[in-house]
Amino acid sequence: MVHLSAEAQPLAVESARASTRQAPKPAPERSLGASVLLHTTLVIATFCALFPVVWVLLSSFKPAYAIRSSEISLFKDPTFENYTHVLFDTSFGYWFLNSVIVAVFTMVIGITMASTAGYALSRFNFPGKRGLMWVFLLTQMFPVAILIVPIYTIMANLGLINTKASLVIAYCTVAVPFCAWMMRGYFDTIPKELDEAAALDGLGPFGTFYRVILPLARPGIAVTAFYTFLTAWGEVAYAIAFLQTDRQLTLGAGLQQFVPQFNALWESLTAAAVMITIPAGFVFFFAQKHLVAGLTAGGTKG
Amino acid sequence: MSSTTLPRTPSSSGRLRSSFDKHWPAYAMVIPTVIVLGVLVFYPLVQGIFQSFTNLNEANQNAEICTKVLGGAETCRPNPNQAEFVGLDNYVAVLTGEVGRFWMQFANTIVWTVACVAFHYGLGLGLAVMLNRAFKGRSIYRVLLIVPWAVPAFVSAFAWRFLFDQRFGLINSSLEAVGLSPVAWFDQRWTSLFTAIVTNIWLGVPFMMVALLGGLQSIPGELYEAASIDGASPWQRFRNITLPGLRPVSSTVILLGTIWTFNMFPIIFFVTRGQPAGQTEILVTGAFKAAFEGIRNYSLAATYGVLILSMLIVFATVYKRALRAQGDVF
Numbered sequence: 001m002v003h004l005s006a007e008a009q010p011l012a013v014e015s016a017r018a019s020t021r022q023a024p025k026p027a028p029e030r031s032l033g034a035s036v037l038l039h040t041t042l043v044i045a046t047f048c049a050l051f052p053v054v055w056v057l058l059s060s061f062k063p064a065y066a067i068r069s070s071e072i073s074l075f076k077d078p079t080f081e082n083y084t085h086v087l088f089d090t091s092f093g094y095w096f097l098n099s100v101i102v103a104v105f106t107m108v109i110g111i112t113m114a115s116t117a118g119y120a121l122s123r124f125n126f127p128g129k130r131g132l133m134w135v136f137l138l139t140q141m142f143p144v145a146i147l148i149v150p151i152y153t154i155m156a157n158l159g160l161i162n163t164k165a166s167l168v169i170a171y172c173t174v175a176v177p178f179c180a181w182m183m184r185g186y187f188d189t190i191p192k193e194l195d196e197a198a199a200l201d202g203l204g205p206f207g208t209f210y211r212v213i214l215p216l217a218r219p220g221i222a223v224t225a226f227y228t229f230l231t232a233w234g235e236v237a238y239a240i241a242f243l244q245t246d247r248q249l250t251l252g253a254g255l256q257q258f259v260p261q262f263n264a265l266w267e268s269l270t271a272a273a274v275m276i277t278i279p280a281g282f283v284f285f286f287a288q289k290h291l292v293a294g295l296t297a298g299g300t301k302g
Numbered sequence: 303m304s305s306t307t308l309p310r311t312p313s314s315s316g317r318l319r320s321s322f323d324k325h326w327p328a329y330a331m332v333i334p335t336v337i338v339l340g341v342l343v344f345y346p347l348v349q350g351i352f353q354s355f356t357n358l359n360e361a362n363q364n365a366e367i368c369t370k371v372l373g374g375a376e377t378c379r380p381n382p383n384q385a386e387f388v389g390l391d392n393y394v395a396v397l398t399g400e401v402g403r404f405w406m407q408f409a410n411t412i413v414w415t416v417a418c419v420a421f422h423y424g425l426g427l428g429l430a431v432m433l434n435r436a437f438k439g440r441s442i443y444r445v446l447l448i449v450p451w452a453v454p455a456f457v458s459a460f461a462w463r464f465l466f467d468q469r470f471g472l473i474n475s476s477l478e479a480v481g482l483s484p485v486a487w488f489d490q491r492w493t494s495l496f497t498a499i500v501t502n503i504w505l506g507v508p509f510m511m512v513a514l515l516g517g518l519q520s521i522p523g524e525l526y527e528a529a530s531i532d533g534a535s536p537w538q539r540f541r542n543i544t545l546p547g548l549r550p551v552s553s554t555v556i557l558l559g560t561i562w563t564f565n566m567f568p569i570i571f572f573v574t575r576g577q578p579a580g581q582t583e584i585l586v587t588g589a590f591k592a593a594f595e596g597i598r599n600y601s602l603a604a605t606y607g608v609l610i611l612s613m614l615i616v617f618a619t620v621y622k623r624a625l626r627a628q629g630d631v632f
Contacts, residue, residue, distance in 0.1 A: 005570035006394065013485060035437070038432055038435070038437065039439075041430060041432065042429075042433075042443050043446075045429060045443075045447060046443060046446045046447060047451050048504070049443050049446060049447050049448075049504070049507075049508070050446060050449060052450075052458070052461050052462060052465060052504065053449055053450075053453065053461070055461075055472055056461045056464065059464070067470060068469075068470050069470065070470060070474070070475045070478060071475070072472065072475050072476065072479060112334075113334050113335045114333040114335070114339065116332070116334070116335075117331060117332045117334070117335040118330045119331060120327075120329075120331035120332045121332070123328075124325070124327065124328035124331075126325045126328040126329065127325070128327075132332065132336070133393075134459070135339065136409075137341065139343055140408070140558070140561060141561055141611065141614045141615065141618065142343065142347065142611060143564075143565045143586055143589070143607055143610040143611060143614070144565065144567060144586065144590070144595070144605060145585070145586050145590060145603055145606050145607040145610060146346075146347065146350040146351075146589075146606075146607025146608060146611055147343065147346045147347065147350060147601075147607070148590070148593065149350065149353065149593050149600045149603050149604060149607075150345070150346030150347075150349040150350045150353070150604075151346050153349070154342070154345075154346065169342060170342070172338060172342075173338065173342040175345050176335055176338060176339070177339065177343075182336060204327075204328075206327065209331075217356030228453070233454055234454035234455050234456060234457075234568075236455075236456050236567060236568045236571065236572075237567045237568075237571075237590060240589075241593075241594050251456075252454075252456050252568075253609070255456065255457075255460065256572065259460060259463065259572075264464075264467070266464055266467070266470065269460055269464065270464065273457045273460060273461060276454060276457050277303075277452070277453050277454065277457055280452060280453070280454050280457075281449075281452040282452070284451065284452035285445075285452060286354065286451075288448060288451075288512075
């Protein structure tokens with residue numbers, strides 16, 4: 001991926017378009033046996049994809065004694081007790097709110113930086129452009145292990161340990177290079193003639209970007225927004241390292257409190273897991289169609 | 303995306319501008335990102351590499367030791383044991399196994415990465431090929447199959463930890479229900495690593511499936527028709543049309559997937575937690591624990607970080623070379 005040539009580009013863009021099309025190609029006649037085999041395989045695959053989610057959902061409505069038994073039952077004295085316990089007797093509410101704040105700020109900052117940088121990379125030829133693209137790709141390889149201690153030191157020197165700001169900044173370093181790369185791919189699919197026409201009409205480069213191209217890039221921005229949101233919503237390592245007091249934790253750092261080494265509180269964990277997944281799943285399904293197109297358009301070219 | 307095409311008009315003003323005029327908007331647009339990357343990625347990177355040549359840890363990180371005295375004032379004196387430059391000592395210690403368990407974690411990482419990426423790609427490709435046919439219910443299957451992608455990774459990790467729970471987990475209960483004896487998953491190195499691999503496979507297949515489905519849909523249908531007319535068997539069509547047509551997408555997702563899996567933190571951290579006794583730690587979680595658990599050994603974590611990064615760069619370079627040698631468009 002590090003040096004993808006232009007040949008890969010039409011394919012990727014084409015695939016992005018094709019994914020919105022309905023039936024891909026006329027299927028050859030299939031025998032009944034083949035049809036049964038196809039559906040059986042897919043049903044098994046779907047079962048594997050769904051059962052952990054469904055099981056956690058079902059378990060979240062069981063009282064503690066039913067979860068702590070080796071007997072298998074789908075429903076057992078259904079109750080909302082676990083949810084009320086998690087919401088009102090633990091710090092879950094604080095964690096949830098912290099996660100929302102961190103994710104929203106990461107999203108807004110990420111979009112602003114990634115779209116401007118992506119536009120510059122897509123439209124202008126400037127000295128240092130190739131180097132910058134290389135750097136963006138290289139950052140994808142950095143293990144959290146090498147950056148986390150120096151970033152921790154920087155945050156400690158700035159007095160930002162145990163704050164949400166430290167997480168927003170750290171997540172931007174993870175998300176921005178990848179998103180700038182994706183946005184560049186998306187801007188490349190918008191015809192350059194539009195920029196030229198806007199320039200003729202007297203708009204400067206920033207006016208062209210802000211008033212002409214950005215509105216057209218809304219699907220690309222949606223992808224970036226969801227990507228940054230979900231990155232921040234699901235991150236764990238920085239959160240555990242940077243946050244210290246209970247009420248400052250985000251979901252990723254706090255949830256492990258329900259599962260100590262011994263006597264795991266599975267009933268609380270399942271209820272919390274359901275509540276964490278709902279916003280993430282909602283955001284995700286809203287975005288998934290664009291996400292694929294954005295990933296393939298951004299990922300396979302350069 | 304817009305398909306509007308406007309008449310191309312040569313803009314002569316662009317050519318007349320000076321070099322600075324031509325480039326300043328571009329620089330203005332990339333400068334915030336460049337500053338953030340510089341301050342928060344490259345400066346830490348350089349610092350991390352530097353730390354790997356020192357003996358920095360929690361106890362010796364301060365240049366001065368300050369103690370509070372009565373009345374609230376502080377007195378500071380230089381730290382006698384301040385961190386110092388130790389050359390390649392950390393690398394020698396790590397690679398000879400004197401400190402930490404690098405080679406065991408390396409073996410775990412390799413098993414983990416190879417198993418996960420192979421199953422991600424294999425299952426993803428199989429499902430993508432099936433979903434690329436026209437049949438009733440195709441879009442429903444497609445939506446249901448990407449559900450695992452929608453769940454945040456740490457939540458999936460806990461969900462699977464729950465399923466594999468030794469006493470109350472669904473998997474052991476099912477084993478007992480069919481008359482088998484329950485397995486103490488986290489008491490043995492390979493069964494423990496197995497649970498983490500299963501979790502990560504579950505998590506990662508949807509991405510591969512969707513990316514490969516996008517690739518499949520870009521292969522022109524006429525190629526398959528022509529091949530059918532020439533009497534090619536389904537296997538021959540798969541070998542000679544599908545796989546070559548997927549090359550650009552495959553090479554990208556395998557490279558990305560390998561890097562992501564190699565650096566995957568939450569699954570091992572929450573599913574196996576290194577049980578039993580740290581035997582299922584991979585390099586990334588090992589480095590994290592060195593840095594933030596017990597006596598914080600920052601230089602050890604930095605050494606791990608440099609080794610991980612070097613391995614990934616070598617891998618990416620070799621991978622790229624291999625593809626180019628095969629005449630790929632990479």
